[in-house]
Amino acid sequence: ACDVYDALLSPRPYRPTPYDNRTALEEIIEMAQVGKLSWEVVQTLVSHNRKDRPHFRECVVSTEKRGTPPANSLYGVIVKRDLKEEIKCPNCHGSCIKREAYKEGVEYISYECRSCRKEFDEDDLLNIEIDEYYEI
Template sequence: MQLENDLYAIDKTLLVKAGQVINRNTLKRIAALSGDHIDQPIKDTWLMKDLIETFQDQRYTNILYPPEVNQHVIRCISHLKIPEKIFLELAFMKEKSPATYHHILVIAILAAKISLDQSIKCVFATDMAIILSLFHDLGKSRIPDSILDKKTPLTLQERKMLSTHPLIGYILLHYYFGNSHHQFDFSSYQHHERLDGSGYPLGIKKINKYSQLIGVVDTLDALISDRPYRSRPYSLRAAIDFLLDEAEKGKFNKNLVRTLIIYSRRATPGAKIVIGEKGRDKEPEKNSYGKTVKS
């Protein structure tokens, strides 16, 4: 594994040089560079304010319901602490790519909401769901804007560079958490892996449950968000249909996708979930999500 550019931490420490081979020893060295990290409470910060505002996102009116659950999520967030340097990373992301920053906050509250759902067989701790979601795309802040904001399909080279963001986040988290990195860095490294092995960067099939959770809500948000490379976002219905198709192909945990279907249909609580071809919504025209061109 290698990166095309030098990678610096937010405090300007050089972590990896361009072209340097990244292996276990490299990561061990980076974890050892980290001094004691200072944790800062999220309560009463700009991050807390932004997270609360995220509940107003109209695209998720159906899913972020009922209000009591939202209040519960807010209470959980207000008890959390994250390393000071990750606050700086998130501030940097907010400045560089407001859309990615908003996306990160959306993933945190959606993952928290699902973690509180008693009907899911898989048990998630809400604080971990929130924290790991906040960390999952840290690596994107090191991807050039020309790639993040590109209006046309990415070239293979650009796709390759974008695909390094899980690795970049993984390295950063080794630095920010030092020897306790194990509890946190997988959220970055595995969130684009898929259960059938079709994901990246490793193509593994055994994925941590939190990464599975983040992967599902991450894909939902990617589909229903404005993106420079398509004329309009997917409707919530089309996005849910897409996720269900992918779950049926073995890429996503079906339980998690079904939970989102139930939330998205809260107008008819208790309705039997039958997904027919009829009435399915279509993907937007000129959609280049996940597509590449040769040069």
């Protein structure tokens, strides 16, 4: 429970900001409700965060959610790699991998170069094509 709590309060590469204390505790309470964490350990953690710090057995834990998780978190996003389509990197001209990410039912497509690891999207490819057209 303490590791989960620490992870929620710490910066992570897949979300722009960490959880605030209230929302982190609410996430941990939810995990305890479904049996992923010990209820007594979660009660102790909640008790420790209360102003009066009651004994954990006397601590009444609210299940009401009032906090808001950080926006734009990419945690849990499913990424599919498609090797069928050959795209050349605009940076080094190496071959790229098409990546499709789905978050809350919305599809995001990007490309990652196997050589230089630069990542770009379809808008970047379109801008390069337009630039090349006007150079002629």
